[in-house]
Amino acid sequence: MKEEKIMTNRIIFHIDMNCFFVSCELVMHPEYRGKKVAVAPVTLDRKGIILTASYEAREDGVHSAMRVADALRLCPSLILIPPNMNLYCEFSKKIFSYFSTITPLVEPASIDEGFLDVTDVCDFSQIPELAKTIQNHLLNELQIPCSIGIAPNKFLAKMGSDYKKPLGITIMRKREVQSILWPLPISAMLGVGKKTLEVMKALNIQTIGDFANFKRKDILNQTLGESSANALLSQAYGNGSNVVDINRNNEYASISNSSTFDKDEYNTKNMLLLIHVLSNSVSHRLKECHSKATTFTLEIRYNTFKTITRAMSVSVPTSDENQMYHMYEELFEQNYDMDYPVRLLGVAASKIISCQDEIQQITIFDSLDTLEKEEAIHHLLQSINQNLGKDTIKKGVSQNGSNKKGIDPTIQQNIRNQKKEILK
DNA sequence: TCTGGGGTCCTAGGACCC
DNA sequence: TCTGGGGTCCTAGGACCC
Secondary structure (H helix, E strand, O other): OOOOOOOOOOOEEEEEEEOOHHHHHHHHHHHHHOOEEEEEOOOOOOOOOOOOOOHHHHHHOOOOOOOOEHHHHOOOOEEEOOOOOHHHHHHHOOOOOOOHHHHHEEEEEEEEEEEEOOOOOOOOOHHHHHHHHHHHHHHHHOOOEEEEEEOOOHHHHHHHHHHHHOOEEOOHHHHHHHHHOOOOOHHHOOOOOOOHHHHHHHOOOHHHHHOOOOOOOHHHHHHHOOOHHHHHHHOOOOOOOOOOOOOOOOOOEEEEEEEEEEEEEEOOHHHHHHHHHHHHHHHHHHOOEEEEEEEEEEEEEEEOOOOOEEEEEEEEEEEHHHHHHOOOOOOOHHHOOOOOOOEEEEEEEEEEEEEEHHHHHHHHHOOOOOOHHHHHHHHHHHHHHHOOOOOOOHHHHHHHHHOOOOOOHHHHHHHHHHEEEEEO
């Protein structure tokens, strides 16, 4: 389990925009205010699902992730607006830029929500006033409603912002966990999704309080896994990290694109065509953020919904579109089971490094002093001599991989590559 | 209700090395 | 030469979130 960082007595705000995409659209289309509106691709095929619905539409049972056709059945007067991600990104930037005027300690959690550590900018008694100020500012200046949860840690703050929507402000003190958190249905708890909910139901756990007081710890460990069970239990008692990570989301861990065919696809040419388009898009996005990657993953979802992922890694990071396409093509040809038509194809790039870092890595080997360079090469040669016929390069990598200077693993990889070059 | 697309994190298991 | 335990890295799959 990940070690939970705790600092002493922080005041954390979790600020969550209320039906964000719809709120942005209503700024552009005030004529839709008060109406049953949803943001969704305007299509009735199987790709059309509701991304966000206005509260008016929700009254009719329309909710996100629902198929458009089903939503229209429930709510025939539903106004559909096609998504405009550029617009939402613009609003998001304005919102986060406003947050940064409150405190430098801002952790973006997604396009429309973030954590603020306001410990150093407000007194305990000023908390409600600050929350109201933020809420009013976003509503009056940007016309974006939000809910705010205030707590000593991120988990409780998030539960707090969920507690009352829209335009809620909820303070979740640790001592109120039993009175506010425990009566909530277990499905409302962060980290409890569809599968976990099934387990909880089978154990007759209805509320967060039921879960917190569930006596058979052994059964929880068995069904949820020990570390998940421990993490969830700890949260049910109101614990959680209170460290607002300002570097979060600054860099992507992976970049991916996937697409579902309108109908089950049987033609491999069309599949490769889609892989080409997706691959080019990921390559383009990598280049846009001045990054390269070393691991490339292909995802194939068959019409049976059976999904496989197959990955390939290279030692030298790349964002080259031809190289990337050829890797995805190879993965496809090696792994595609022609007996089944395909529903979805996806490609991803991970182990991402920025080109800036790559330049740094190249210079790090150069920056080692002569003794260190000699030592590294000596170890490598030694291992080659000892292991003729074995995977010598890997052994050399492993020996020199541990790095007392604490260099980033990707940087280490680059140093290894350079050593290989030297030994050629 | 036959189930999108973009992400993150976790875990099991295998390969390899010491 | 054989054997074993522990550590690390990687891949594949799954759960979850918005």
